[in-house]
Amino acid sequence: MVIVHTVSSLLSYVAFLVACGAGALFLIQERQIKRKRMGILFHHLPSLDQLERVNVLAIGLGFALLTVGLSWGVVGSRLLRGVWWSGDPKEILSATLWVCYCILWLARLRATMRGRRVALLSVLGFALVLFTFLGVSWLVPTWHPSL
Amino acid sequence: MHIVVVGVNHRSAPIEIRERMAFSSAQVPAALSRLREELGLEEAAILSTCNRVEIYGMLPAQEGAVARLEEFLSVHGGLPREELAPRLYSSWDSHSVRHLFRVASGLDSMVLGEAEILQQVKAAYETARLHGAVGKTFNGLFQRALNTAKSVRSQTAIGRGGTSVGSVAVELAQKIFSHLSGATVLLIGAGKIGELTLRRLADRGVTRVRVMNRSLERAAALADQYTASAVPLEHLAMELLDADIVVTSTSAPGHLLAQEDIAQTMRARHQRPLCLVDLGVPRNVDPTVGELENVYLFDVDDLKGLLDHHHRERQAASAQADVIVDQKVTQFVAWWEMEVRSCEPSSSALAAVR
Known part of the structure; x- marks a missing residue:
């Protein structure tokens, strides 16, 4: 129970890290092209559509894994401790994270937003991931084990 | 020897x-x-x-x-x-x-x-x-x-970067779409430059090309020579929705593509990236179009500037290349002296045999 919760949550963080990396590279390459600079970065970075594909797939995969991880957490909490939700800071942040990536994923899926904006948001989104993953344990007390 | x-x-x-x-x-x-x-x-x-x-x-x-x-x-x-x-x-x-x-x-x-x-x-x-x-x-x-x-x-x-305006444009487009063979290209203007562009695109394996011209007959005549199709100028707005790359080379005095038109097109395209190559002089595309999101606009001056940049890079690289060549020449000469020249019977050696 706890294993599935932990493993899928951690794997979703990995996917969000990949999305962040691809997003950052997209922003750099896009800037090179917009500014008409064909330097070392231009030649060595992949094309925009490749970076975008990796970025979007990673967001989708991360979101799916996070959904599994959170539902297991909620169900597990009910079974092990008798409550669905205990209002722990980590729970609140994780729910926020889920909502953020859900919006990002849907916006991209419905093509209301593309390219630069999605890339930028996936980079910013990862800051929230880092805070949820590491920040909470140090800055705010939680009963979730810190790593 | x-x-x-x-x-x-x-x-x-x-x-x-x-x-x-x-x-x-x-x-x-x-x-x-x-x-x-x-x-x-x-x-x-x-x-x-x-x-x-x-x-x-x-x-x-x-x-x-x-x-x-x-x-x-x-x-x-x-x-x-x-x-x-x-x-x-x-x-x-x-x-x-x-x-x-x-x-x-x-x-x-x-x-x-x-x-x-x-x-x-x-x-x-x-x-x-x-x-x-x-x-x-x-x-x-x-x-x-x-x-x-x-x-x-x-x-x-030394071998980096295109050596013509066309190949620089191709290089840029490849960093947007990866594979040009799958891209849809809209060519506006069937003049000399348009024809040259069409030939280059065909060489690159681009198969989906639409040719648009004020005179449809001219467009059709050009399209027939290559595997392209001719479309009338009235269909511009519709064709813009479909195209990935638009190459313009008309001699029209004003801007053929204004910022509002492209902004509207981009919304209708759901922000799918659009690459515009403006080879017209005066320019066919309003320069502010390049500021729109997911739109990549290159005009003749941009491409020529990049061409010069490549040329300077190559010249800088040629000095470095000559160092490598010199090393390889020295290595070859050493090999040749040892393997071939040393085996030659010298005239004195021949004399001694006689």
């Missing part, structure tokens, strides 16, 4: 002379055997491209060799020797080796760093090998020339 090169290139002779000197692939085998049988070359190879005609040979003595090769070329080209001789250059041993290595690396080409010459040197070597004109020395020489060219290309920026 000595290695010699005698030839003409784009710097030493005008096209009228170079085309007379050229060897067709059918002429090369006979020429190679004449070089060996009548001129006494032990090993030989002929490199004949549109920018150069060169004979490489290995022979025991230097005396009179260049004169004999000049005579051979003058007969071949049907040009009097006095007229041809000032156009010819020649060099010996390590200088001729350096010359070949620089030629193969594209350092002696009209377009610095072009890659085609590497294939041409390879073909010249293969032909000579096929007709038994090369031995140990030339096998080593040409294999090292090809190897040098590969090192130069991989270790320096």
